[in-house]
Amino acid sequence: MLSAADFDPETLARVAAELATEVGRRIREMRDVGVGVAATKASRSDVVTDADRRAEQLIAERLEQVRPQDGILGEEGASSESSSGITWVVDPIDGTVNYLYGLPGYAVSIAATVSSGAEARGSAPPAGTTSDGRRAIAGAVYVPVTDELYVAHEGGGATLNGEPIRVSTETELELALVATGFGYTTERRTEQAQVVRQLIPRVRDVRRMGAASVDLCSVASGRLDAYYERGLHPWDYAAGALIAREAGAAILALGDDELPGESMLIVGPPKLAASLRDAVRDAYAGLA
Numbered sequence: 206m207l208s209a210a211d212f213d214p215e216t217l218a219r220v221a222a223e224l225a226t227e228v229g230r231r232i233r234e235m236r237d238v239g240v241g242v243a244a245t246k247a248s249r250s251d252v253v254t255d256a257d258r259r260a261e262q263l264i265a266e267r268l269e270q271v272r273p274q275d276g277i278l279g280e281e282g283a284s285s286e287s288s289s290g291i292t293w294v295v296d297p298i299d300g301t302v303n304y305l306y307g308l309p310g311y312a313v314s315i316a317a318t319v320s321s322g323a324e325a326r327g328s329a330p331p332a333g334t335t336s337d338g339r340r341a342i343a344g345a346v347y348v349p350v351t352d353e354l355y356v357a358h359e360g361g362g363a364t365l366n367g368e369p370i371r372v373s374t375e376t377e378l379e380l381a382l383v384a385t386g387f388g389y390t391t392e393r394r395t396e397q398a399q400v401v402r403q404l405i406p407r408v409r410d411v412r413r414m415g416a417a418s419v420d421l422c423s424v425a426s427g428r429l430d431a432y433y434e435r436g437l438h439p440w441d442y443a444a445g446a447l448i449a450r451e452a453g454a455a456i457l458a459l460g461d462d463e464l465p466g467e468s469m470l471i472v473g474p475p476k477l478a479a480s481l482r483d484a485v486r487d488a489y490a491g492l493a
């Protein structure tokens with residue numbers, strides 16, 4: 206592991222990559238032994254496993270060792286202030302329901318972020334800023350079942366297992382393979398079902414694979430043409446959105462004057478992402 210003296214984004218990306226890989230291999234071992242539900246969150250179907258909690262604890266312990274001045278924000282409650290300006294945004298198991306059921310679509314997502322600080326300056330936020338007020342400058346997503354490690358740092362491009370990746374060259378919405386996801390509350394799921402119902406006739410096809418970070422990395426590597434989802438948390442998208450951006454994707458909100466993030470994240474090659482945004486806008490406008 207690297208020392209706290211190392212700060213540049215490429216070094217932070219190596220920290221994220223090493224940690225995501227180490228913890229990803231541990232959670233796969235834990236899955237093979239057996240997984241239990243430790244708690245529920247937004248609804249009875251929004252579960253937390255004991256592995257989620259153990260994985261986040263391990264990540265927090267490692268970061269405390271190598272980056273003690275940094276802050277952390279984890280899905281399962283890890284939280285500490287930063288004195289270095291870096292806050293690690295962590296989803297220890299993204300795709301928890303897949304993990305619980307033994308499906309392959311889960312990942313460890315770790316991003317090093319900085320506060321945009323733009324609001325204080327009254328200036329426009331830097332590219333890559335999301336609605337939570339942060340900007341990821343380094344990140345890694347590790348998919349244990351396929352042993353695939355996606356890594357990126359700001360300005361450095363994106364890689365899959367060390368090889369450069371780029372988004373799809375698709376420009377036509379009707380030929381686009383589009384992924385999305387659904388929330389855990391009945392109200393949100395009903396709304397999302399009405400939206401996807403309007404989109405299905407307008408695209409090649411839709412995929413719902415259950416982990417935003419994997420969806421975002423699939424866009425980055427061209428395995429998906431585009432992705433959109435409403436209701437994500439920073440830990441779901443922080444690393445994956447950086448990886449997609451560094452692979453050439455546009456990261457869009459629904460409104461021109463909004464920042465992408467929890468209210469909506471639309472990701473894809475710039476022309477296609479804009480077309481998808483228009484179609485999603487139409488779908489929401491058409492809701493009863």
Ligand code: LIP
Binds near residue numbers: 302385
């Ligand atoms: C998941 C997201 C996914 C969303 C799921 C769930 P979790 O995160 O990555 O995109 O559709 O409902 O929120 O809860 O597995 O960390």
